[in-house]
Amino acid sequence: MNVPDNLLYTKTHEWIRREGDNIRIGITDHAQAELTDVVFVELPKVGTQVAAQAPIAVVESVKAASDIYAPVKGTVVEANNALTNNPALINTDPFGEGWIFALKIDNADDLKNLQSAQAYKDQIG
Amino acid sequence: MIPFGGWLMPVQYTGIVDEHQAVRNALGMFDISHMGQFVVSGNGARDWLDITLTNSISKLDVGQGQYTFLLNDNGGVIDDLIVYRTGDAEFLLVVNAAKVEEDFAWLEQHRATGIALKNRSAEFGGVAIQGPCVVELFYELLGQDPKLPARNCIRDFVIEDMPVSIARTGYTGEDGVEVFFRVQDAAKLWNLVLERGKEFGAKPCGLGARDTLRLEMCYPLNGSDLSAERNPIEAGLGFFVDLEKREFTGRDKLLETKRNGARERLIAFKMNGTGPPPRPHYALFSNGNRVGEITSGTLSPSLNIGIGMGYVSAASAKIGTPLEVEIRGQKFPATIEKKPLYKKQL
Numbered sequence: 001m002n003v004p005d006n007l008l009y010t011k012t013h014e015w016i017r018r019e020g021d022n023i024r025i026g027i028t029d030h031a032q033a034e035l036t037d038v039v040f041v042e043l044p045k046v047g048t049q050v051a052a053q054a055p056i057a058v059v060e061s062v063k064a065a066s067d068i069y070a071p072v073k074g075t076v077v078e079a080n081n082a083l084t085n086n087p088a089l090i091n092t093d094p095f096g097e098g099w100i101f102a103l104k105i106d107n108a109d110d111l112k113n114l115q116s117a118q119a120y121k122d123q124i125g
Numbered sequence: 126m127i128p129f130g131g132w133l134m135p136v137q138y139t140g141i142v143d144e145h146q147a148v149r150n151a152l153g154m155f156d157i158s159h160m161g162q163f164v165v166s167g168n169g170a171r172d173w174l175d176i177t178l179t180n181s182i183s184k185l186d187v188g189q190g191q192y193t194f195l196l197n198d199n200g201g202v203i204d205d206l207i208v209y210r211t212g213d214a215e216f217l218l219v220v221n222a223a224k225v226e227e228d229f230a231w232l233e234q235h236r237a238t239g240i241a242l243k244n245r246s247a248e249f250g251g252v253a254i255q256g257p258c259v260v261e262l263f264y265e266l267l268g269q270d271p272k273l274p275a276r277n278c279i280r281d282f283v284i285e286d287m288p289v290s291i292a293r294t295g296y297t298g299e300d301g302v303e304v305f306f307r308v309q310d311a312a313k314l315w316n317l318v319l320e321r322g323k324e325f326g327a328k329p330c331g332l333g334a335r336d337t338l339r340l341e342m343c344y345p346l347n348g349s350d351l352s353a354e355r356n357p358i359e360a361g362l363g364f365f366v367d368l369e370k371r372e373f374t375g376r377d378k379l380l381e382t383k384r385n386g387a388r389e390r391l392i393a394f395k396m397n398g399t400g401p402p403p404r405p406h407y408a409l410f411s412n413g414n415r416v417g418e419i420t421s422g423t424l425s426p427s428l429n430i431g432i433g434m435g436y437v438s439a440a441s442a443k444i445g446t447p448l449e450v451e452i453r454g455q456k457f458p459a460t461i462e463k464k465p466l467y468k469k470q471l
Contacts, residue, residue, distance in 0.1 A: 036140040036333075039424045040401045042453070058453070060401055062141045062424050063333055 001124065002029040004095055008111060009120035010071050015095060016114055019102070022077060023111070026099040027059060027068065027090060030124045035061040038090040043079040044101050050074060052110065057100055059090065072110035074103035127332070130222025132159040135331040144334035145426040148297050151326035152258040154318055155335055157303065158250035158311060161225035163218040163232070167240040170214050177235060177374060178208060179357060181367040185210040190277045190292060192365050194357050195220075195228060200378030201353040202360070204228050205345065207294055209279045217279070217290070219251075219303070221347050235374075250311040254318060255301030255338075258325035263291075263302075265321045273302060287314060296335065298342035298467065337423050341467035343393045343434060349405060350391060350420045350434055359387040359436070361464070389417060390442040393466050396431035396450065397458040403433040403450050410449040410456060411441040419450065425467065431459070432466050 003009075008016040013031035017024040032038065042058035050056050055067035056076070079101045083089055090098040105111070115123070126133045134156075137144060147153045165174060175182040180193035190209035197203055204224040209217040220228045229244050236242055254262065263271035266284050274280045279292040287310040295301035306314055319327060336346070345351050345360060357366050358379055366379060396403060403422030408415055422433030437448070444463050449456040 036137060037142045037426075040399075042401065058401070060424075062337060062402070062426065063136060065401070065404060 001033065002095070003117050003121050003124075005117045007095070007117060008071075008114040009117065009123075010069065010114060011123065012069050014068060014071055016071050016111070018111070021108075022102050022104050023071070023074070024078075024099050024102045025068075025071060026094055028120070029094050032091050032094045032098070035059065035063065035066060036091070037062045038087045041080075041083040041087045041090065041100065043081070043083065044076045046076050046079055048076045050076065050103070052113075059087075059100075068100060070103065071114055072103070072105055073107065074105040076101055077104045078102035129332060130159055130225075132222060134159060136333045137331040138329045141331070141333035141337060142426045144328055144330040145337050147326060147328040148256045148299055148301075148330060148334065148338055149427060150257070151328075152254065152256035152262060152322050153297075153328050153330040153334065154315070154322070155253040155255070155330045156250075156315070157253050158308070159222035160251060161218075161220040161222060161228065161244065161246045162249050162251070162305065163220065163229065164211075164215065164243045164245055165218060165232075165240060166212070166215040166243075168214055169237055169239050170216055171210075173237045173240050174208065174216060175370065176372050177232065178206075179366040179373060179375070179379075180208075181370065182208065182210075182216075187212060188274065188278050188280055190279055190294060194362075194365060195231065196356070196373075196375030196379075197231075197353055198374060198378075199353075200356040200358075200375035200382065202347065202351040202355060202357065203231055203353065205347050205351060207292075209292060211279065211290070217305075219305075223348060248308055249305055250308050251303055251305045252315065252318065253295055253297075253301060253303045254322075254327075255295045255297040255299045256325075256327075257300055258322075258327070259299075259301050262318070262322050262325060262327065265324075266317070284314065285317065289314070296344055297338040298344075298465065298469070299338075336421075337426055340421050340423055340432060340434070341425050341427055341465065343464035343466060345391070345434075346421060355391075355436070356382055358382040359389060360391045387439055389436040390439050391420070391434055391436050392442050392461045393434050393464045394432070394448055394450075394459045395428070395462050395466060397460060398430075400431065400457045401452045402431045403452070403459070408451045409435050409437055409459075410451065411437070411446060416441040416448070427467050433459075437461075
């Protein structure tokens with residue numbers, strides 16, 4: 001499984017890329033492989049304020065619907081509208097074109113609660 | 126892997142959609158060793174099964190099988206199963222994994238004298254090999270025209286010294302067989318089929334594809350679409366109930382349902398457009414009123430649209446009726462469709 005070293009990770013299989021005051025969020029290669037065939041993504045609305053660990057999006061595969069959680073407190077500044085017509089981008093390019101949303105974070109210190117690539121690798125075994 | 130009927134079963138091997146397409150276009154193999162296998166024998170076996178199950182056992186010649194129900198005294202479904210007549214006075218019953226103990230206890234409790242009832246589930250396994258290339262595969266396996274049994278029929282074969290029973294049955298809507306064998310032959314047979322099937326694109330398939338394939342065909346899943354609180358008439362499966370028979374368990378209740386009309390019916394629907402896939406337990410609305418609930422739902426890999434089944438009040442159960450499915454507080458339009466939802470393009 002691909003677990004890029006330059007990203008942060010949650011226990012709930014989201015990845016986080018720091019982009020200045022914003023973070024970009026998607027689900028990991030491991031998560032997409034477990035879900036398989038993503039067929040629908042419910043995106044968050046831009047401007048939504050969200051608490052850490054609150055469900056903010058839904059990724060549905062043929063198998064099941066899975067909540068996606070905000071890794072830290074913040075405000076949604078972007079949602080990946082390309083997923084509306086092509087939800088399978090999450091399967092084909094989970095760390096790139098398959099990103100789900102971006103947050104403007106309230107407090108950069110909150111990122112300290114997230115885990116490193118190594119810790120996530122250990123989690124998924 | 127997930128727990129299923131007391132077994133650990135794979136949801137998928139290569140992916141649900143991939144496995145689904147393999148079965149629709151080529152060949153897929155499902156491990157169905159979890160399913161229960163009972164042998165009923167004795168001089169009165171035919172008559173006893175005729176009053177115990179809903180379909181007409183007396184119409185079965187040796188080597189033929191039929192889909193049927195085991196009902197409780199209220200006409201509710203204990204299990205749906207296939208019964209094969211394997212001898213003059215011998216029958217093989219293939220039942221759902223989660224119901225093996227309940228079915229067997231019920232049958233044992235209602236057993237007539239002179240009937241032998243044996244649960245051979247622990248000694249026998251099974252695979253379902255499904256898809257348009259199934260005859261070609263058996264040509265390879267048996268080295269000659271396999272002369273597979275006709276639809277719903279069963280016959281004994283030997284594949285590389287392994288004695289097996291092959292039934293032309295399945296749960297996918299494709300041509301296919303279900304093969305029953307001794308447990309000690311399970312791994313050898315599984316590997317043999319995958320190896321010989323490679324040239325046809327055969328793939329191992331899990332519970333996920335089994336569910337999408339059967340739901341496109343509107344084949345019911347016991348525990349979801351069928352239950353002890355629902356009878357086969359409500360489920361739209363009266364075809365497998367012979368009400369002409371003078372006696373069978375649950376008959377009075379079914380006649381009553383037939384006479385008075387079912388209060389709710391199991392309907393099949395398609396979503397009108399793209400959106401989140403329908404799932405079990407989502408509420409169904411008609412004209413703003415809640416009329417029922419989804420029992421099975423998924424995104425159909427063949428149709429690429431959300432499909433499902435659910436019980437709705439009889440007044441809202443007509444084909445063509447517009448419905449709304451409530452998904453996370455939002456309503457999405459759907460339409461009641463004729464079963465099956467998927468028809469093979471010839």
